[in-house]
Amino acid sequence: MLSLLLATALPLSSAAFGLNPLFGNPSAACSNLTSTFGLGKVAVSELDLRYLNSRHSYWNTKLDSHAPSCVVYPANAQDVSVILKAIRGTDSRFAIKAAGHNTNDLFSSVDDGVLIDLSHMTGKLYDESTTLATYEPGSSWGELYDYYLQYGRTVVGGRIHDVGTGLALGGGMSYLSPQYGMACDGFRELEVVLPSGDIVTASGTQNPDLFFGLRGGGGNAFGVVTKYTVQSRPIGNLYAGNLLYVSDHHEAILNATRDFILYNTDPKAAVLMNFNVLTTPDLGLGLDQACVMFLVYDGEDPGDAYENFTAIPHIMNTLGPKTYPQVANLLIPGLAVISRADNVFRIGVHRADDDSYKTAFDRFYQWSQDHKGDYTYIHMDYNPVPKSLTDASKAQGGNAMEMPDGPWFWAEYTITTPPLISDAKYDEIQASFRDLVDGTPNAEGLPFFLNEAHKDQNALRTFSSYARLQQIKQRYDPDGFFANRTGGWSFA
Ligand SMILES: Cc1cc2nc3c(=O)[nH]c(=O)nc-3n(C[C@H](O)[C@H](O)[C@H](O)COP(=O)(O)OP(=O)(O)OC[C@H]3O[C@@H](n4cnc5c(N)ncnc54)[C@H](O)[C@@H]3O)c2cc1C
Ligand SMILES: *[C@@H]1O[C@H](CO)[C@@H](O)[C@H](O)[C@H]1NC(C)=O
Ligand SMILES: *[C@@H]1O[C@H](CO)[C@@H](O)[C@H](O)[C@H]1NC(C)=O
Ligand SMILES: *[C@@H]1O[C@H](CO)[C@@H](O)[C@H](O)[C@H]1NC(C)=O
Numbered sequence: 001m002l003s004l005l006l007a008t009a010l011p012l013s014s015a016a017f018g019l020n021p022l023f024g025n026p027s028a029a030c031s032n033l034t035s036t037f038g039l040g041k042v043a044v045s046e047l048d049l050r051y052l053n054s055r056h057s058y059w060n061t062k063l064d065s066h067a068p069s070c071v072v073y074p075a076n077a078q079d080v081s082v083i084l085k086a087i088r089g090t091d092s093r094f095a096i097k098a099a100g101h102n103t104n105d106l107f108s109s110v111d112d113g114v115l116i117d118l119s120h121m122t123g124k125l126y127d128e129s130t131t132l133a134t135y136e137p138g139s140s141w142g143e144l145y146d147y148y149l150q151y152g153r154t155v156v157g158g159r160i161h162d163v164g165t166g167l168a169l170g171g172g173m174s175y176l177s178p179q180y181g182m183a184c185d186g187f188r189e190l191e192v193v194l195p196s197g198d199i200v201t202a203s204g205t206q207n208p209d210l211f212f213g214l215r216g217g218g219g220n221a222f223g224v225v226t227k228y229t230v231q232s233r234p235i236g237n238l239y240a241g242n243l244l245y246v247s248d249h250h251e252a253i254l255n256a257t258r259d260f261i262l263y264n265t266d267p268k269a270a271v272l273m274n275f276n277v278l279t280t281p282d283l284g285l286g287l288d289q290a291c292v293m294f295l296v297y298d299g300e301d302p303g304d305a306y307e308n309f310t311a312i313p314h315i316m317n318t319l320g321p322k323t324y325p326q327v328a329n330l331l332i333p334g335l336a337v338i339s340r341a342d343n344v345f346r347i348g349v350h351r352a353d354d355d356s357y358k359t360a361f362d363r364f365y366q367w368s369q370d371h372k373g374d375y376t377y378i379h380m381d382y383n384p385v386p387k388s389l390t391d392a393s394k395a396q397g398g399n400a401m402e403m404p405d406g407p408w409f410w411a412e413y414t415i416t417t418p419p420l421i422s423d424a425k426y427d428e429i430q431a432s433f434r435d436l437v438d439g440t441p442n443a444e445g446l447p448f449f450l451n452e453a454h455k456d457q458n459a460l461r462t463f464s465s466y467a468r469l470q471q472i473k474q475r476y477d478p479d480g481f482f483a484n485r486t487g488g489w490s491f492a
């Protein structure tokens with residue numbers, strides 16, 4: 001009854017939206033898992049609150065339409081191994097879910113298959129003698145930051161607290177990345193359940209090729225990571241906050257962002273430029289738009305790092321002393337929860353020493369004005385990749401992106417489509433948005449950012465390591481079990 005109500009209450013039918021063909025026998029997989037684990041670890045009923053919570057908590061709410069046959073909550077690597085074998089034995093589809101923030105269809109969601117929800121694996125500990133932090137995949141970054149703060153330490157992870165640990169498998173951009181590299185650069189040892197069900201360790205010395213692939217080559221490709229051991233970092237008080245600009249200062253903000261990318265040399269200073277447009281009319285006053293700078297300095301005195309931004313007239317300035325958990329909650333507390341909607345990411349990559357910082361923006365801005373009504377909200381973010389970041393990455397052995405020396409930047413685009421539109425209209429808007437993003441030339445030789453790429457952008461192909469990643473995929477997923485039975489980046 002409740003499921004019927006839910007089904008009719010959902011604004012969109014899932015019919016045209018990426019439903020995967022029925023494979024194998026998912027109900028046999030679910031009964032196998034139920035007899036193996038009991039109902040304590042498996043939710044089979046659509047009335048089960050655990051099922052509802054696992055299914056209806058994606059940041060891209062479009063993914064909520066997918067109906068898994070059951071949801072299983074492993075407690076450890078042994079459970080994951082048993083689960084993968086049961087799924088394989090019935091030839092079913094499956095998905096691996098951490099916090100469900102990836103916007104791509106069927107990456108962490110599944111229809112007629114088993115959803116492996118890692119949210120019950122929340123173990124975490126700190127080893128003071130080695131300064132290494134070990135955590136399981138089920139916590140949010142905010143929970144990890146809160147936990148490690150008692151030791152005056154933190155781990156390199158997401159900028160918003162409720163995003164999940166899958167972020168690190170796609171690289172992972174943090175406010176601390178200009179100092180310490182991407183989240184995946186901090187990996188020291190991973191516990192991994194391979195597609196075969198074997199439990200192995202991946203590190204610089206054990207299965208080093210697997211370790212390489214997992215450092216930013218994407219989740220759900222080579223296995224399930226059940227434990228991360230990473231280099232923790234010291235954290236104290238920070239100086240951070242937002243500047244909010246409303247009227248027409250685009251050019252000055254873009255210039256300041258470009259100058260920051262090109263000239264800032266202080267690795268403790270991080271910025272994120274976030275330009276937002278609402279579907280409401282501009283009325284020639286710029287009332288439909290706002291630019292928000294996220295400024296985070298790892299230390300109490302930022303010197304002149306942010307002067308070029310504070311010099312531009314703004315209507316709000318929340319810069320001041322902050323703790324790290326507060327930094328993961330800037331602007332609007334609970335931002336990621338509030339912003340759940342029909343959200344899709346796309347990515348571009350540019351250098352700041354030509355005019356692409358401006359042409360990419362201008363094209364985006366023009367699209368926003370020409371497509372009123374096709375979105376409720378869109379935004380574009382500039383993520384600087386400074387030389388200090390790529391140096392820190394190299395110093396720790398490098399990652400699957402094999403990041404060329406900074407400075408350069410990722411341009412991330414997000415579209416939130418209106419809730420009550422037809423599937424045909426949805427597809428038409430997404431195609432136009434894709435053409436906007438893909439029509440802006442990207443810099444040669446720079447990798448896309450997996451965490452913010454759309455699956456049709458073939459992001460792995462932009463990696464100089466692509467051929468090597470294909471070999472690693474072949475080695476660890478030799479019969480294509482993951483390739484054929486769960487979503488994720490294409491290696492074909
Ligand atoms: C509000 C918001 C803020 C964001 N901020 C940042 C940011 O600051 N920096 C950044 O880099 N990115 C950011 N992102 C992008 C984010 O990194 C990606 O969406 C990422 O995929 C989310 O990981 P997740 O665990 O939340 O999601 P999920 O969708 O659960 O997982 C992501 C992918 O990894 C796989 N996966 C997850 N865990 C495992 C595992 N243990 N083993 C194998 N595969 C696994 C899943 O199958 C899926 O394909 C943000 C996204 C949102 C929505
Ligand atoms: C579950 O599947 C596994 C792998 O195919 C099999 O070995 C096991 O016997 C099955 N267990 C049950 C209870 O069906
Ligand atoms: C931005 O930079 C460009 C090129 O360097 C310059 O021509 C322009 O006047 C600057 N605009 C503002 C508002 O600072
Ligand atoms: C501020 O901008 C100027 C150019 O207008 C540049 O020379 C300077 O390095 C910038 N400052 C910082 C801290 O980025």
Ligand SMILES: *[C@@H]1O[C@H](CO)[C@@H](O)[C@H](O)[C@H]1NC(C)=O
Nearest residue numbers: 477478479480481483484492
């Ligand atoms: C399964 O994967 C393998 C290797 O990736 C591929 O060759 C094969 O065609 C796939 N099979 C199906 C049924 O998709």
